[in-house]
Amino acid sequence: MVGETRVAIIGAGVIGASIARVLSRFENLQVYVLDENYDVGGEASRANSSVIHPGHEEDPDNQPLRAKLCTEGNALWRRWCMELEIPVKWVGELMLFERNEDEKEAEKYVEWAHKNNVAGVRILREEELFEMDSSINRNVKGGVYAPTAGLISPFEAVVALVENAVDNGVRLLTETRVKRIVVRNNVVVGVETSKGLIETDIVINAAGLNADEVSRLAGVEPWFRIKPRKGEYIIFDKEAEPKPSLVLHTMPTPITKGVYASTTVHGNLMIGPTAEDLPYEKKKDTSTSLEGLEHLVKEAGRILCKVPPRSRIIKFFAGLRPEPPDGKWLIKAYSQPYGFINVAGIRSPGLTAAPAIANHVLSLITETYGLRLVEKKGWRPFRRQIACVSEMDYDILEKHISENPDYGEIICFCNNVSRAEVSEAIERMRRIGVKTITFDGVKLRTTAGFGKCQASRCKIRMALLISEATGTPLCNIIMKKSSIGVGGVKTLWTQNKESMKND
Amino acid sequence: MIEQKYDVIIIGGGPAGLSAAAKAVENGLKTLLLENREMLGGIPFQCVHTGFGIHCFKEDLTGGEFIARLIDRAVEKGVETMVKTHVLKIQVYSALEKTVYAASPKGFLKIQAKAIIYAAGARERHQYEIGLAGDRPDGVYTAGEAQALMDVYGVLPGKKIVIIGSGDVGLIMARRLAMERAEVKAVIEVLPYPGGLTRNIVQCLNDFNIPLYLSHMVREVKGSERVEKVIVTRVGEDMKPDGSFEFELECDTVIVSAGLKPDVDILEKIGVETDPATGGPVVNEFYETSVPLVFTAGNALVVNDLVDYDVEQGEAAATHALKLLGDYLSPRLEWRRVERGRNIRLIVPQLVSGSKDVVFYSRVQYPEDNVRLTIRETGFEKRFFKVKPAEMIRIMIPAEELAKARRGKITFEVVR
Numbered sequence: 057m058v059g060e061t062r063v064a065i066i067g068a069g070v071i072g073a074s075i076a077r078v079l080s081r082f083e084n085l086q087v088y089v090l091d092e093n094y095d096v097g098g099e100a101s102r103a104n105s106s107v108i109h110p111g112h113e114e115d116p117d118n119q120p121l122r123a124k125l126c127t128e129g130n131a132l133w134r135r136w137c138m139e140l141e142i143p144v145k146w147v148g149e150l151m152l153f154e155r156n157e158d159e160k161e162a163e164k165y166v167e168w169a170h171k172n173n174v175a176g177v178r179i180l181r182e183e184e185l186f187e188m189d190s191s192i193n194r195n196v197k198g199g200v201y202a203p204t205a206g207l208i209s210p211f212e213a214v215v216a217l218v219e220n221a222v223d224n225g226v227r228l229l230t231e232t233r234v235k236r237i238v239v240r241n242n243v244v245v246g247v248e249t250s251k252g253l254i255e256t257d258i259v260i261n262a263a264g265l266n267a268d269e270v271s272r273l274a275g276v277e278p279w280f281r282i283k284p285r286k287g288e289y290i291i292f293d294k295e296a297e298p299k300p301s302l303v304l305h306t307m308p309t310p311i312t313k314g315v316y317a318s319t320t321v322h323g324n325l326m327i328g329p330t331a332e333d334l335p336y337e338k339k340k341d342t343s344t345s346l347e348g349l350e351h352l353v354k355e356a357g358r359i360l361c362k363v364p365p366r367s368r369i370i371k372f373f374a375g376l377r378p379e380p381p382d383g384k385w386l387i388k389a390y391s392q393p394y395g396f397i398n399v400a401g402i403r404s405p406g407l408t409a410a411p412a413i414a415n416h417v418l419s420l421i422t423e424t425y426g427l428r429l430v431e432k433k434g435w436r437p438f439r440r441q442i443a444c445v446s447e448m449d450y451d452i453l454e455k456h457i458s459e460n461p462d463y464g465e466i467i468c469f470c471n472n473v474s475r476a477e478v479s480e481a482i483e484r485m486r487r488i489g490v491k492t493i494t495f496d497g498v499k500l501r502t503t504a505g506f507g508k509c510q511a512s513r514c515k516i517r518m519a520l521l522i523s524e525a526t527g528t529p530l531c532n533i534i535m536k537k538s539s540i541g542v543g544g545v546k547t548l549w550t551q552n553k554e555s556m557k558n559d
Numbered sequence: 560m561i562e563q564k565y566d567v568i569i570i571g572g573g574p575a576g577l578s579a580a581a582k583a584v585e586n587g588l589k590t591l592l593l594e595n596r597e598m599l600g601g602i603p604f605q606c607v608h609t610g611f612g613i614h615c616f617k618e619d620l621t622g623g624e625f626i627a628r629l630i631d632r633a634v635e636k637g638v639e640t641m642v643k644t645h646v647l648k649i650q651v652y653s654a655l656e657k658t659v660y661a662a663s664p665k666g667f668l669k670i671q672a673k674a675i676i677y678a679a680g681a682r683e684r685h686q687y688e689i690g691l692a693g694d695r696p697d698g699v700y701t702a703g704e705a706q707a708l709m710d711v712y713g714v715l716p717g718k719k720i721v722i723i724g725s726g727d728v729g730l731i732m733a734r735r736l737a738m739e740r741a742e743v744k745a746v747i748e749v750l751p752y753p754g755g756l757t758r759n760i761v762q763c764l765n766d767f768n769i770p771l772y773l774s775h776m777v778r779e780v781k782g783s784e785r786v787e788k789v790i791v792t793r794v795g796e797d798m799k800p801d802g803s804f805e806f807e808l809e810c811d812t813v814i815v816s817a818g819l820k821p822d823v824d825i826l827e828k829i830g831v832e833t834d835p836a837t838g839g840p841v842v843n844e845f846y847e848t849s850v851p852l853v854f855t856a857g858n859a860l861v862v863n864d865l866v867d868y869d870v871e872q873g874e875a876a877a878t879h880a881l882k883l884l885g886d887y888l889s890p891r892l893e894w895r896r897v898e899r900g901r902n903i904r905l906i907v908p909q910l911v912s913g914s915k916d917v918v919f920y921s922r923v924q925y926p927e928d929n930v931r932l933t934i935r936e937t938g939f940e941k942r943f944f945k946v947k948p949a950e951m952i953r954i955m956i957p958a959e960e961l962a963k964a965r966r967g968k969i970t971f972e973v974v975r
Contacts, residue, residue, distance in 0.1 A: 295827070340783055343694045371687045373695060450660060454560050454667035461664035466645035469595060470824075474662070508824070510685045512701040516708055531714040537784035538697040541714035542811070548718065548740035 061427060064247050064256040065089045066234055066270055068096035070210060071402050072262035073217035074414035080224035083430040087226040088254060089218070090247065092233040094534065095490055095497040097214030099264050101407070102500065103342065103375025104287070105316050105329060107303055108133050108206035109405040110149065112169035112177045113313060121385055123172045125409035125416060130204055132411035140216040141441035142208060143321040149205035149303035150185065151314070152196045152359045158307060165200045176203040191298030191317075193361050205303050209321045210407055211500045218488050220439040224432070228489040229254075234263075237274040237396065244274070244395035258425070260397045260417065265339045265378045267400035271386075274396045280386060282401055284339050284376040285311070287329025288348035291371040293508050294323050296364040304359050313404060315355035322503060325364065327356040333379070342374040370508055377403050387416060389424035397421070442480045442501065446472040467521070468514045470507020477502045478518060482525045493522050496536040516540075561668045565591045567880050568659050568672040570646055570825075573601020574866050575857025576678035577629040578873030580638040583676070586881040591670065592638055593661060595645040599633075600626040601680060603866060605707045608731050610758075614867035625866065644668065649675065649829050654851040655884075674852040674880045677826055677840075678873060681819035681858035689723070689817045693790075696782035702728035702816035706735070715739060717812025721789050722746045723777050727755040727864060727949075729816020734763035743769045744808045747791055749776045749798050752926050754818065755949050756864060776800070777813070786813050819862045826853070836905040837861045843894060843910040844917045845879035846872065854880055861907045861920055864951050868920060875918075895964055900935060900972025902927060904948060911969065913962035921952045923973055930973050936964035946973060 063079060065072045068091035079087045091098070111127030137144040153162055162179055169177035180188070181198045188201070222228055229251065236248040237259055246255045263270045268282040299319040306314035312331040320326050330348045334341055349372060357363050380386060380401025389397045399417060406413070421427055445453060445463060457464040462476035481501040485493050495518055498504065504518060505511030511518075519533040519540050531541030569580045572594030583590040598604070603611060606622025613619055616628065633640070644663035651657050657675055661668040683701040691699070700708070700716055706728065708714045720736050722729045725748040737743045746764060751774045753760050764771050772791065778800060779790040788809045795801035821839035823831065832841045832849040839860045840848040847854050856872035863869050894910035897919075906921040921932075926947040932954065933940040939960050946952065961969060 295824070341694075343779070343781075344692045346690060346692050346778075349690070349692070366690065367688065369687055369690075372692075445662065450667060450669075453662065457662065457664070457667050464662045464664040464666065465643050466595060466662055469645060472645070472647060472662075509682045510687060512683050512685050512704050515704060516712060520712070530712055535697040540697075541708060541716055542718055543715050545709050545713050545715050545739055547715050 060084050060086055061258065062086045062256040063088070063258040063260060064254055065260045065262055066247070067091060067262040067264055067267070068214070068218060068228065068230075069099060069101040069262065069264050070097065070214050070217070070407055070410045071264070071399055071413060072260070073097070073214045073221065074410040075260055075262060075399070075417050076221040076226045077217045078414040078418050080221045080226045081431055081435050083432045085429065087221070088256070089221070089226060089228045090232045090234060090249060090254070091228070091230050094230055094492045094494050095485070096218045096228070096230070096488070097211050100375055100377060101214050102211040103289070103373055104210055104377070104407060106207050106210050106320060106326075107149070107316065107318070107408070108144070108208055109408045110169070110174045110177065110202040110204040111172045112165045112174045112200070112202050113308060114168065114172060114405065116168055116171040119383065121387065122405065122409070123168070125412040126405040127172050127174055128412035129405070129409035130206070132415075133206065133208065133408070136411055137208070139437045140220055140439045142213045142216045144206055144208045145321055146204070146206040147302050148201065148203040149305065150180070150189065150192070150199040150201055151305055151307060152185075152192065152199040153307050154195055154197055154358060156197050159198060161307065162198065162200050169202070174202065174204065177201065189300055189302050189304065191300045191361055192304065193357070193359055196359060207303060207318055207321055208407070215501060216439050219484060220436070222488045223436055223439065230490055231492065234270060234273065237270070239275065239393040242393050244393050258395045258397065258421065260399060262399045264402070265376055267378065267398065271398050271400055274393060276390055276393075276396065277386065277398065280381065280400065281336055283336060283379040284334045284341070285379040285403070286332040286334055286341065286374050286376055288344050288352065288372065288374040289326060289328030290349060290352055290369055291320070292325040292364050292368045293370045296325055296368040298360055298362065299325055300360070306355060306359055315352060317356050317360050322506065324370070327352050327363070329375070334376070339376065342376060344372050344374050348374070370510060379403050387413065387420070389420040391424065395425065442477055442484070444477055444502070445474045467517055468502070468504035468507065470509055471503050473502045473504035475521065478504060478521050479525065482522060492534055493526055494534045494536060495519055495522065495540070498522065561666045562670070563591070564671040565589045566672070566884065567674040567676060567877070568593065568670060569676045569678060570659075571601070571678035571680055571857070571859065572599040572640065572642070573678065573680050573857065573869070574603060574626065574629060575680075575859070575869040575873035576601070576676070577633045578870040579676045579678055579856055579877040580640070581633045581636045582874040582877035583880060584636040584638050586877060588877070588881060588884070590638060592633070592640045593644045593646060593659070594640065594642045597643055599630050599640060599642060602703065605703070605711050607710045608735070611866050614865070615870050629870070641665070646825060649825060651829050651850055651853070657853070673884055674854065676873075676876045676880060677823070677853065677855045677859055678857045679822050679859050681862050682822045683819055684815070684817040686815050689815065691723070691777060691780060691815070693779035694782050696780065696784055696786050698782065698786035698811055699780065699813045699815065702726070702732045702814050705732055705814050709735065709739070715741065717810070718742060719744060719810040720812045720814060721777070721808050721810045722814045722816055724748060724816035724818065725753040725755050725760075725771060726816045726818050727759050729814060730755045730759040730763040732814055732816065733769050734767055737767040737769060743767070744810055745769065745791070746771045747775050747777055748773050749794055750774070752947065753949065778805070780813060786811055789813060819858060821859045821862065823859060826855070829853070834905070834909055836899060837907060839907070841909045842907060844908050844912060844915055845883060846876045846908065847879065847883065852880070852883060861905065863920070864949065868951070868953065871918070895961070896968045898968050898970040900970045902946075902973035903971050906971055911961050913964065914958055916955060916957050917961060918953060918955045919971070921954070921971065922948050923952070924948065927973060927975070930975055933972055933974055934960070934964065935970040935972060936966060936968065937961070
């Protein structure tokens with residue numbers, strides 16, 4: 057291929073967004089990101105453990121690709137988080153065991169760490185553990201310490217990646233559902249979407265849970281199916297104790313990395329996930345259950361000195377991990393059809409590996425399709441975070457208010473989010489190409505509505521600000537997927553009057 | 560930076576705060592009232608129903624009419640107010656030196672005060688606090704949210720409604736939605752008795768043929784984008800599903816009316832002791848918290864069911880502030896702790912001296928007929944034909960009676 061090459065990435069999750077950022081570096085690539093939702097990062101990327109894994113839990117023999125990209129991804133996120141101002145903290149993790157006989161199993165991870173080039177992994181015993189983190193249950197006998205683990209805000213990571221990619225020329229197309237991959241003479245020529253045909257030379261399938269269907273649209277890997285694996289999580293209020301200083305978790309089982317207890321980058325104790333394999337067709341079932349809740353409280357009780365009471369829970373939710381056959385990621389560039397690339401079945405540690413996966417995809421493109429890529433001269437590596445009142449020193453806040461009074465108008469009383477931040481979030485959503493500004497999108501970008509009252513005091517006022525900014529009537533403002541109201545207060549009177557007339 | 564000095568800062572511009580402010584100014588205190596929303600009035604502003612002001616104005620007013628009078632009164636007295644002003648932090652230096660840090664579009668505020676009256680009200684318990692499981696579709700609102708949406712902003716939240724919890728706001732919303740021809744399918748209450756006032760059960764549910772399911776819970780909400788239905792199940796005495804009966808209700812909206820919680824985070828940060836029974840601060844007979852000259856009133860103190868009580872508590876707090884500011888150097892009184900005996904869920908104030916008549920506000924744990932409210936240590940008793948958790952007991956106990964309790968505590972209990 058010569059001249060400008062067009063690339064369409066399907067899916068604006070953390071994988072698609074990472075690939076978009078990496079590809080935005082090149083002069084001769086024109087990159088589109090397609091997503092069927094109103095906003096980016098809407099599925100697995102927003103509902104997970106938020107952990108950047110060290111890489112010592114990946115089996116180097118059975119899962120060599122996962123092991124390699126996980127370790128590389130961990131290192132890359134350190135730079136990316138700085139460049140993009142993504143909330144992250146590098147706290148280290150402890151995989152805890154309660155029986156002395158588990159030490160043998162634990163040693164396996166030390167060995168894997170060695171093989172995967174993960175630094176600093178070692179086994180700690182009782183006293184050393186409790187000294188490191190006082191929130192650990194005193195029944196715990198030992199643990200595998202991995203100093204390179206981190207905690208990230210996964211949704212904000214996707215937003216930052218997309219903002220940066222768009223800033224560097226990538227175009228985002230939301231509310232765009234892929235219907236068909238158009239292949240002519242065994243060569244990809246376009247993607248037919250709900251919004252029309254997009255002509256392209258390369259299609260990258262990063263469609264998360266739906267990546268198996270997209271792969272079939274391209275006519276490859278008909279055997280490949282993604283199973284949704286549900287994980288439920290609980291979040292406690294900011295004052296609830298304990299607040300682990302490290303990422304703590306139980307020993308992995310064949311299907312999960314165990315139950316995690318950690319203090320999120322926003323300062324809340326979070327526990328989870330459960331692990332429940334759902335039937336193939338249940339790709340939208342993110343329901344929670346009281347059983348799941350009880351299971352998590354019980355499991356977390358094994359590793360935490362205490363679990364806060366139910367009354368301190370401010371939210372529970374569930375996410376679906378896209379589980380491929382044998383847990384094997386499918387990352388492959390095809391020559392039949394020429395130009396199609398699968399980045400499918402990216403289960404854990406997908407979030408961790410995302411930057412490394414993106415680089416890997418870049419090398420697949422150049423190697424498989426022989427592209428000679430030219431670096432952009434003015435490529436911008438940096439992206440600024442939204443300035444938030446809750447993190448400002450008072451003299452800084454004073455300065456902000458004197459320059460823009462909206463910083464003094466607090467909208468979310470739990471997390472002290474100002475009107476200026478809400479406006480900025482709306483503006484940024486527009487800038488990346490989001491067409492429908494949802495309450496949910498603003499909430500996730502500002503943390504407004506994430507406190508103790510769960511938006512019961514700010515929901516309407518935030519919806520009003522969106523209404524003002526977009527000109528959409530208040531009752532039509534979309535919360536997550538449906539509108540805040542069904543019409544004016546007298547709607548049903550008018551409707552009934554009309555139906556009476558018709559009778 | 561806006562820096563000023565006041566005798567008293569009142570946090571919250573609802574019924575309790577407005578009443579406290581008017582009284583404080585009347586008492587000659589230099590007063591500033593801070594409200595974090597865009598207008599004064601608090602929650603009554605969004606209440607189009609009547610039932611307000613029966614005691615304090617001897618009239619049955621709507622929330623709006625009622626609060627307009629309180630605002631007028633505060634304005635007449637010359638109360639200084641700031642709206643859109645959110646308190647970020649309180650710092651206590653000594654009994655008479657406190658600094659309130661607040662953000663407002665007018666600037667960053669650093670205000671000195673001798674006393675603080677905290678009247679920031681309560682917040683609603685939401686779907687996660689009551690353990691509502693299932694899908695998390697749009698269309699789940701708290702009762703107060705739905706109320707504001709309809710009657711402040713003119714938006715109808717949905718057409719087919721299920722209400723969880725039979726607290727007063729939920730009952731009032733059931734009627735309000737029914738009046739707008741929404742189909743209110745049911746009110747679901749997990750307890751074996753209703754959470755709201757009897758007059759609301761009659762006027763809001765019975766008069767509109769809305770069924771009330773006691774000892775039932777919503778086990779699961781279903782819906783992919785919008786609420787589609789709820790699964791209702793009967794519960795046993797342990798309030799867990801007993802498997803005896805289960806049914807589905809098709810609906811597009813769920814309204815959670817599961818009670819209120821005093822909003823005292825900012826007080827907890829300055830070390831104010833809280834009472835797990837009320838969720839609010841532990842106060843003495845002056846409504847003073849464990850931090851000297853920090854008072855509380857209204858729903859931030861205890862969740863009231865009559866707005867008149869908020870007004871009464873607000874005015875009392877302002878009067879107490881004047882008194883304590885005058886003699887803050889006099890020796891502190893010795894407190895008798897008010898204990899909760901049989902069938903008392905909560906009671907305020909929690910500390911009394913025995914040298915002052917005290918008005919107590921209390922709720923029972925469960926309904927009972929033909930009982931006596933007694934003070935164990937003094938032998939005081941008063942007959943009640945009926946007590947129920949939904950109806951707050953307000954009772955004045957004279958100083959002489961309280962002084963009889965010598966052993967450092969006063970135990971209220973309900974006996975047969």
